[in-house]
Structures are given as structure tokens and as C-alpha cells.
Amino acid sequence: MTIKHLAGALAATALLTVSATAQDWSPPGSIELQIGFGAGGETDTLGRVIANQMEEQTGWTVVPQNKPGGGGIAMFTGLVNAPADGSVIGLGVSMPVLINLVLRGDELPFDLDSFDYLGTVTRAQLAIVAKADQPFDDIPGLVDYAKANDGAAIAFDAKPQELLVLAINAQDDAGLRPVSTESSAEMVQFVLGDQVLASFSAGAHLPYLESGDLKLLASANADRHSYAPDVPTLREQGYNLYVDPYFYFAAPAGLPEDARAALSEALANAIASDPVREIVENALITSVNNLGPEGTATMLDEGLVNVGTLFGAN
Amino acid sequence: MVDLSVILAGFADAFTLTNLLFVFAGVALGQLVGAIPGIGPVMAMAIAIPFTFALSPLAAIAFLMGINKGGLVGGAVPAVLINTPGTPDAAATALDGHPLAKQGKPEKATKMALFASVTGDTVSDIVLITVSAPLAVLALRMGPVEVLALMIFAFTVIAGLIGNSVTKGVIAAALGLLCATVGLDPEHATPRFYFGWFELYDGLPLAAVAIGMLAFSEIIRRIIASRGIARPAIEIPRDQDRADRRVSFAEYWACRYVMARGAAIGTALGALPGIGSTAAAFMSYAAAKRADKDPDSFGKGNLKGIAAAESANSAVMGANLIPLLTLGIPGSIGAALIISALVIHGIQPGPLLFEQQGRLVYGLFGAMIMANVMNLIVGQLGLRLWTRVVRAPEAVVFSSAILLCIAGVALSTGGLFGVAIMLIFAALGYAMTSFGYSVVIFIIAFFLGDRFERSLSQALVITNGEPSALIDHPVAILLILVSLISLWRFGLSRRRAAAGDAS
Amino acid sequence: MILLDRSANRLSGLACAAFGAALLFWIIPTATEQVSYGWVKPQTVPTAMAWVILIGGLGIALRPEEGIAPDGPAFVRAALLFALVALGCLAIDWTGFVIVAPVLALAVMLWMGMRSWLWLAVGALGVPFVIWLAAEVLLGRPLP
Numbered sequence: 001m002t003i004k005h006l007a008g009a010l011a012a013t014a015l016l017t018v019s020a021t022a023q024d025w026s027p028p029g030s031i032e033l034q035i036g037f038g039a040g041g042e043t044d045t046l047g048r049v050i051a052n053q054m055e056e057q058t059g060w061t062v063v064p065q066n067k068p069g070g071g072g073i074a075m076f077t078g079l080v081n082a083p084a085d086g087s088v089i090g091l092g093v094s095m096p097v098l099i100n101l102v103l104r105g106d107e108l109p110f111d112l113d114s115f116d117y118l119g120t121v122t123r124a125q126l127a128i129v130a131k132a133d134q135p136f137d138d139i140p141g142l143v144d145y146a147k148a149n150d151g152a153a154i155a156f157d158a159k160p161q162e163l164l165v166l167a168i169n170a171q172d173d174a175g176l177r178p179v180s181t182e183s184s185a186e187m188v189q190f191v192l193g194d195q196v197l198a199s200f201s202a203g204a205h206l207p208y209l210e211s212g213d214l215k216l217l218a219s220a221n222a223d224r225h226s227y228a229p230d231v232p233t234l235r236e237q238g239y240n241l242y243v244d245p246y247f248y249f250a251a252p253a254g255l256p257e258d259a260r261a262a263l264s265e266a267l268a269n270a271i272a273s274d275p276v277r278e279i280v281e282n283a284l285i286t287s288v289n290n291l292g293p294e295g296t297a298t299m300l301d302e303g304l305v306n307v308g309t310l311f312g313a314n
Numbered sequence: 315m316v317d318l319s320v321i322l323a324g325f326a327d328a329f330t331l332t333n334l335l336f337v338f339a340g341v342a343l344g345q346l347v348g349a350i351p352g353i354g355p356v357m358a359m360a361i362a363i364p365f366t367f368a369l370s371p372l373a374a375i376a377f378l379m380g381i382n383k384g385g386l387v388g389g390a391v392p393a394v395l396i397n398t399p400g401t402p403d404a405a406a407t408a409l410d411g412h413p414l415a416k417q418g419k420p421e422k423a424t425k426m427a428l429f430a431s432v433t434g435d436t437v438s439d440i441v442l443i444t445v446s447a448p449l450a451v452l453a454l455r456m457g458p459v460e461v462l463a464l465m466i467f468a469f470t471v472i473a474g475l476i477g478n479s480v481t482k483g484v485i486a487a488a489l490g491l492l493c494a495t496v497g498l499d500p501e502h503a504t505p506r507f508y509f510g511w512f513e514l515y516d517g518l519p520l521a522a523v524a525i526g527m528l529a530f531s532e533i534i535r536r537i538i539a540s541r542g543i544a545r546p547a548i549e550i551p552r553d554q555d556r557a558d559r560r561v562s563f564a565e566y567w568a569c570r571y572v573m574a575r576g577a578a579i580g581t582a583l584g585a586l587p588g589i590g591s592t593a594a595a596f597m598s599y600a601a602a603k604r605a606d607k608d609p610d611s612f613g614k615g616n617l618k619g620i621a622a623a624e625s626a627n628s629a630v631m632g633a634n635l636i637p638l639l640t641l642g643i644p645g646s647i648g649a650a651l652i653i654s655a656l657v658i659h660g661i662q663p664g665p666l667l668f669e670q671q672g673r674l675v676y677g678l679f680g681a682m683i684m685a686n687v688m689n690l691i692v693g694q695l696g697l698r699l700w701t702r703v704v705r706a707p708e709a710v711v712f713s714s715a716i717l718l719c720i721a722g723v724a725l726s727t728g729g730l731f732g733v734a735i736m737l738i739f740a741a742l743g744y745a746m747t748s749f750g751y752s753v754v755i756f757i758i759a760f761f762l763g764d765r766f767e768r769s770l771s772q773a774l775v776i777t778n779g780e781p782s783a784l785i786d787h788p789v790a791i792l793l794i795l796v797s798l799i800s801l802w803r804f805g806l807s808r809r810r811a812a813a814g815d816a817s
Numbered sequence: 818m819i820l821l822d823r824s825a826n827r828l829s830g831l832a833c834a835a836f837g838a839a840l841l842f843w844i845i846p847t848a849t850e851q852v853s854y855g856w857v858k859p860q861t862v863p864t865a866m867a868w869v870i871l872i873g874g875l876g877i878a879l880r881p882e883e884g885i886a887p888d889g890p891a892f893v894r895a896a897l898l899f900a901l902v903a904l905g906c907l908a909i910d911w912t913g914f915v916i917v918a919p920v921l922a923l924a925v926m927l928w929m930g931m932r933s934w935l936w937l938a939v940g941a942l943g944v945p946f947v948i949w950l951a952a953e954v955l956l957g958r959p960l961p
Contacts, residue, residue: 153775178775
């Protein structure tokens with residue numbers, strides 16, 4: 001760990017010194033931006049608009065390509081064998097990658113060190129919501145209600161959310177039954193249609209908070225949500241659990257220093273542009289949050305430890 | 315309720331020359347990519363979205379809507395002309411469209427497809443514009459238990475297309491469901507049947523399987539069948555009657571009940587997220603065949619077969635917008651892309667959309683009506699062009715079709731891996747057809763399989779596996795009863811057919 | 818002749834049954850993971866389908882309902898054609914679509930007996946060019 005951090009610090013100083021030469025670097029041809037998800041989702045939209053902005057700002061050709069499969073696993077599997085010359089970069093989400101590394105890391109052809117990290121776009125805000133007319137306002141209230149009613153169904157759309165539900169069961173014997181769904185939209189549909197008592201949501205709930213149909217029970221992130229600073233996190237409510245899904249950029253490890261600097265700078269500029277900021281604000285109801293190359297690597301290292309704890313909890 | 319003045323202002327916004335141009339461009343592009351196997355409107359929309367950022371919200375959505383609606387018509391063209399559907403939901407159109415084209419009446423067949431498509435589309439648009447709010451509330455009540463029951467019902471209706479051997483039909487359906495289980499399982503997200511290929515984590519790519527089974531295997535069959543003779547892909551008699559080139563009003567009117575049923579099935583399945591237009595088209599086709607006085611005429615070039623399939627698959631799109639606009643829930647990938655486009659422009663579909671963006675919503679409705687008219691106009695011109703293209707020698711048409719399938723599937727699945735899957739399923743489709751196993755049943759089961767397994771899991775968790783919990787789901791009980799009746803009638807009709815053969 | 822037709826049908830049933838058995842005893846156990854809770858396990862639906870395929874296949878093998886006449890020579894030709902296209906795809910992987918497409922189109926057209934120079938040029942040069950134009954220029958996507 002210390003060696004890696006040292007390397008990170010060295011790279012950071014190197015970044016300061018090479019940023020002058022970064023402007024001299026240009027890609028060998030067109031840059032392929034691989035998106036680890038299919039067409040028509042938040043990640044896809046983000047990737048396409050960022051590619052578009054990079055093209056406008058740098059004059060390079062940036063071609064977005066969808067490489068769906070396992071929440072980014074298929075894309076990173078291909079990326080690890082791509083040439084490390086700046087011609088291929090990938091956009092993924094941290095959570096599915098970390099979970100697969102924890103659960104079946106020996107089957108995957110890559111680990112966190114297989115890539116050079118270029119930056120993050122933002123962190124998704126994950127909420128736990130219920131219908132506004134339910135007789136509880138927080139997670140302990142939900143747990144009591146479930147205990148009094150022979151358990152309750154809770155909708156989720158990704159593995160870490162299911163683990164959170166099972167961890168709450170393990171802690172309080174609440175009898176919550178996780179219901180697997182495909183998207184935030186489907187989860188909100190189930191809550192509104194009284195199919196489930198509560199659900200997770202990464203954005204689809206926001207118009208319903210505004211209309212007063214739903215209420216926020218907790219933030220499932222490490223800290224509170226920007227739009228609801230009064231609602232405490234799961235951790236503050238007595239459950240030492242959180243998930244922090246980041247959208248991040250990576251390239252195959254061994255990128256030349258000037259290419260890495262130029263790419264992360266170009267990405268940072270594109271991410272800071274108005275169109276990208278607007279989309280992050282509109283689609284994810286949060287602001288852009290670029291941790292930079294080193295920050296991204298640290299976030300992933302710490303995330304791997306946290307996910308390990310999450311699985312250990314069961 | 316939205317003010318009349320807002321509605322009128324919205325429509326006025328829509329009917330401008332700029333928007334008309336965008337709708338026109340969208341429809342033309344949609345019809346073109348819809349006709350190319352593998353590419354399709356969804357991919358064209360995904361590529362177009364970043365470029366719509368610079369447009370006004372209404373022009374952007376109008377353009378995307380045009381692509382989507384154009385694709386509905388475009389997919390039917392190669393299905394009818396060379397029996398290779400450009401989009402999977404046009405596979406049902408090929409069942410009667412292609413026989414009619416082979417009889418030398420390709421223009422009649424494609425025109426019927428166009429008219430039925432625009433009719434079904436318009437009906438579902440009218441439903442959307444007038445009663446979307448109450449329908450959305452109904453759709454909310456349809457949880458996993460009801461969706462599961464509805465899928466069982468859909469299967470029993472589609473059983474009518476099972477072919478000569480019931481056992482082989484059941485095996486084909488089981489194979490389709492089995493192939494749908496490749497990838498992460500819906501309840502626990504553990505990988506299945508991926509054999510080291512991480513591309514398979516999200517399942518077999520739909521486009522590759524559908525194009526392989528339906529289009530590519532048919533292309534191979536046609537190439538094999540035509541050795542050494544240089545003739546056109548479709549032969550049209552030189553002195554053809556005018557009546558054989560067009561659809562008369564009487565012929566159109568004769569299909570009115572079929573199209574009404576198709577539009578109703580399409581609208582109902584479209585309002586419920588996740589079942590999709592391919593199942594709607596086949597369900598409508600099977601229902602039309604069953605209800606007809608002369609079911610044996612289906613599959614031999616019956617206009618009603620074309621009308622049933624096209625009216626239903628096109629009605630799905632308009633109805634997809636019901637949960638999309640009112641609840642923010644996409645019913646298909648195309649609808650998910652429209653949501654992305656709205657969100658890019660800072661518009662959040664959902665309960666407050668009509669209140670906050672009423673003018674835009676009615677502008678969108680106006681654009682949809684324009685797109686329907688454009689579909690008719692562009693379609694009339696385009697069909698003439700396409701029927702001319704397939705008069706080229708067979709060798710040129712089919713070699714080009716092979717290149718298009720390879721390029722299209724490679725583009726839509728992100729590489730040659732998808733092309734390999736396409737070839738494998740083309741070979742499987744070829745073998746299945748040769749031995750009398752229905753490819754159509756396989757594809758329907760494959761398309762519904764993922765949703766079926768997920769709904770089954772959801773329904774069991776929600777009811778906690780207790781049959782007594784079904785009392786809270788009267789709609790599901792009703793659907794299962796109707797399914798049983800449908801199965802019983804299916805058995806009855808087969809027994810009668812068997813008795814008829816024996817005598 | 819009917820006997821022969823039925824035996825082809827029996828063969829297809831046996832193939833299905835063998836596949837179902839392979840699924841049950843080999844493929845499903847090795848290619849799925851075990852989970853300890855929940856209603857629909859990763860194996861639930863595949864196992865049910867494997868049984869349907871196994872029993873259905875045996876049914877057809879024992880009582881073939883209809884006579885089918887598979888065309889042997891056509892199968893051989895189809896296999897050759899599939900091999901040709903698969904070879905083309907491998908070649909695309911090595912070189913590129915733009916290089917392989919004209920050759921593949923030409924091979925297919927010659928196979929089908931097309932001898933007119935004009936049409937051969939249209940199919941081998943015109944069509945790949947239009948696809949390239951549509952993909953790389955109109956849609957801005959790179960071809961493999």
C-alpha cells in the first residue's frame with residue numbers, strides 16, 4: 001500500500017511538471033471511448049456527451065462504443081488487453097467492478113492495478129424511499145413496521161443494495177425480503193403500485209419527492225444527499241453500511257506519462273464543461289465530482305475494503 | 315387537467331417548418347436503418363442523442379420520435395421482400411407478407427404493412443393523447459404477479475402458431491427460454507453459462523440472436539436453393555394489374571377488425587413496461603388467425619396477417635409513452651433513449667411533467683401526429699425504391715444482405731463477438747427449420763424469457779410463495795382463467811383438425 | 818420412404834434428449850453457481866427447461882408424429898456456406914471489413930452463378946462502399 005501511495009505521490013508531482021508537455025501529446029488516431037453499459041442509460045448518456053465535449057475542446061476524434069456486460073466487467077476485460085497508448089479508454093461504475101473483484105476476483109483477468117485511472121465524473125446518490133402515507137419515516141421505523149407485519153418486500157436493482165437489506169435483517173431480524181428489479185424506474189413503480197413497502201432509488205424518485213407521493217427514509221451513501229440535507233444516512237441511523245457508486249475513467253496500465261496527463265486533463269476539461277455539468281445535475285441530481293487520477297485510484301482502493309466489509313457482514 | 319390554451323399552444327409549437335424538417339429527416343433515417351438488419355432505430359437514436367443537445371427540446375424529441383416511428387415501417391420492408399426482418403418485431407409481418415411478395419405482389423404487401431403500421435400507431439397515439447393519465451394508474455396496479463399471469467396468457471395465445479407438432483413447439487419454446495437464461499440470473503446476479511466470455515454477462519445479445527435465427531438462416535437457405543440461375547430476388551409479372559400493386563380501400567376496410575384488435579393488443583402491451591412489440595405482433599397475428607373463418611389462408615399471403623402484425627407492433631411505441639411520460643418508466647430501450655434525451659434537456663418525465671411542461675408534452679403529441687403523416691408519405695416513396703432494389707439479381711441481393719447482417723450486428727453489439735453469436739444461431743435456426751422445430755416460437759420464448767424469470771422471482775418474493783396471497787391479485791386470477799380457456803380451445807381445435815385429417 | 822423420414826425425425830428427438838441430459842448432468846452443474854437462499858435459484862429455470870427438452874426429445878424419438886424429408890446435399894452446401902462466411906469473419910478480425918467485404922461478396926455471388934461483370938462490380942464494390950459510407954460517415958461508427 002505504502003509503495004503504491006508513494007508512487008501516487010510521485011505521479012502527482014510528475015503531473016505538475018509534465019502538464020506543459022501534455023499539450024504536445026496527441027492520440028495516435030481516433031480515441032475509442034468504451035462505455036461499460038448498453039445504450040440509453042445514465043452512463044451511456046454521460047459517456048456520449050463527454051466524448052462530444054472532448055472532441056470539441058481538443059479537436060481529437062473520440063468515438064463512443066457501447067460494451068455492455070456485467071455492469072462493466074465485459075468492457076474492463078477487453079480494456080485490459082487494449083493497447084496502452086491512449087487510443088482506448090473506458091467509462092465504468094465502481095460498485096459492480098469492486099463486487100466482482102471481491103466475489104470472484106480469481107476468475108477475472110484483471111485487478112485494480114491493471115489500469116491507469118484518469119478521473120471520475122460524479123458519485124451517484126442512492127436513496128431509500130417509501131410511499132409518503134406510510135406510518136414510518138426512517139429505517140428503524142420501517143424495521144418495526146415490517147416486524148409487526150410478518151416482514152416486507154424491499155426492491156433493489158444491484159447486488160450491494162441486496163446486501164444492505166440482508167445486513168439490516170442480520171442486525172435486527174427484520175424479515176425484509178429483497179425483490180430484484182432492473183432499474184430505479186421499476187423500483188419506484190413497485191413502491192407507487194404498493195407491490196413493495198420501500199425501495200432503493202438512484203434518481204427516479206426525485207420528481208415524486210417533489211410531488212409529495214414519496215418520502216426519503218435514508219441516504220445509502222457515506223453522507224447525506226445534496227437535495228435533502230435533513231435526512232440522515234443509514235450509518236447515522238445505526239447501521240454501519242454504505243455504498244458509493246462512482247462513474248470513473250480508466251485506461252490500460254502502462255500508459256506513457258504524457259498520454260496519461262493529456263487524457264486526464266482533456267477529460268477534466270470536458271467534465272467541467274457546461275453541457276456535462278448540466279446533464280449530471282439533470283440526470284443524477286448531483287454535481288460533478290472529479291477526484292482526479294490519484295483520487296480515483298484511492299477511491300477504488302478504499303472502496304474495495306468497504307465492499308469486503310459489506311460481504312463480511314453477512 | 316391541462317388548460318386548453320396550453321394544449322393549443324403546444325400544438326402550435328409543433329407545427330413549424332423547422333420541426334417538420336426534423337420529423338421528416340428522422341422518419342427518413344428511421345425507415346432506412348429499420349430496413350437494414352442489425353442496425354435498427356434504437357442504435358440510430360443512441361447515436362443521434364448527443365447531436366440533439368444543440369437543438370431545442372421539442373425539435374430534438376421530434377427528431378428522435380421520427381427515427382423511432384420510421385423504424386417501425388422500415389423493419390417490415392425486408393421482412394416482406396426477402397423474408398429477413400430488419401427488426402425482430404417485423405418477423406410476424408413476414409409470415410404473410412413474404413408469401414404475398416413471392417406471388418409477385420411485393421408492392422401490395424409492403425403497402426398493406428405501411429397502412430396497418432400507421433393505423434396501429436395512430437390509434438395508440440390517440441389513446442396516449444386522450445387517456446394516458448387514467449391508464450397510467452391502471453398500469454401501476456399491474457405488478458409482477460399480474461405481469462407473470464399476462465405472460466402466461468400471451469404464451470397460450472401464441473401457442474396457436476406452434477405448427478404441426480406440439481412436442482416440437484414445446485421443445486423450441488424450452489430452448490428459447492433456456493437461451494434467455496444465459497448471463498446474470500435475475501434474483502441473485504450470479505453469472506450462468508458464460509464459459510469465460512464476459513460479454514455474455516448481460517445475456518446473449520438480442521439483435522445477434524434474432525438476426526441470426528430469422529434473417530441470416532433464411533439468407534443461407536435462399537442461397538442454397540438458387541444454384542446457378544441468375545434471376546431477380548422477387549419476380550413481378552411484366553403486365554401486372556394495377557389492383558395487384560396497391561391496396562384498395564375495400565381491402566383495407568376488410569382488415570378493420572383485425573387492425574383494431576392489433577392496435578388494442580399493442581396498446582395494452584405497450585402500456586405495460588417490458589413485454590415488448592415482438593410478442594405483441596405475434597399475439598395479434600395468432601389471435602387474428604384463430605378468429606378468422608379461414609385460418610388455413612394465413613401464412614399464404616393473407617392481407618389480414620400483415621395487418622394484424624404491423625398494427626400491433628406499431629401500436630406498442632405510442633403506448634410505451636404512457637408510462638414514460640406519466641411515470642417516468644421506460645417500456646423499451648427506445649423509450650429509455652427518449653427519457654435520456656428529455657433528461658439531457660432538463661426535463662424529468664414523471665408525475666409533474668404535464669403540470670410543469672404541458673406545452674412541451676402537447677408539442678410532442680403534435681410532432682407524433684406529424685411523424686405519422688410523414689411515415690405515410692416517405693413510406694410511399696421509399697417502398698417504390700425498395701421494391702426496385704429487390705428486382706436486382708438474387709445473387710447481388712443476398713450477398714449484400716450477408717454483408718449488411720455482418721456490419722449491422724457488429725455495429726450494434728460492439729464487435730465481431732456478436733457476429734459469431736449470429737452465425738451460431740443462424741446455424742441452429744437452419745437446423746431447427748429443417749427438422750420442423752419452430753424458429754418463431756423459439757424467438758418469442760427467448761424474448762420473453764428474461765422478463766419471465768424475473769417476474770417469477772419477483773412474484774414469489776412479494777407473495778412470499780403463498781398461493782393464498784393470490785386473492786389480492788384478482789386480475790392475475792382472471793388472466794390465468796382466460797389462459798386455461800385459451801389452452802382448452804387450442805386443444806379442441808387441434809383435435810378437430812386431427813379428426814379432419816383422418817377422414 | 819416414410820420409414821426413412823421418420824428415422825430422421827427420431828434422430829432429431831434423440832439429439833434433443835441427449836442435449837437435455839447433458840444440460841442436467843454436466844452443463845448446468847458446472848456453469849452455474851450455488852446460492853443458499855431465495856425462491857428462483859440460478860438453476861431453477863434452466864433445470865426445468867432441460868427436463869422439458871429431455872422428455873420432449875424422448876417423446877419424439879419414440880413416437881415421431883410426422884415424416885420430414887431433410888435434404889442431405891443441401892445440408893452439405895449450407896455447411897460449406899457457413900464455413901465460408903465464418904472464414905470471412907475471421908479474415909475481418911485479421912484485416913478489416915473494408916478489405917474482406919468485396920472478396921466475400923464476390924465469392925457468394927460467384928457461388929450463386931452470377932457471371933455478369935456489371936452486377937459483380939455492383940455487389941463487390943458498390944455495396945461495400947455504401948455500407949462503409951453509411952456506417953463510418955453517416956453514423957460515425959468504425960466498422961470492425
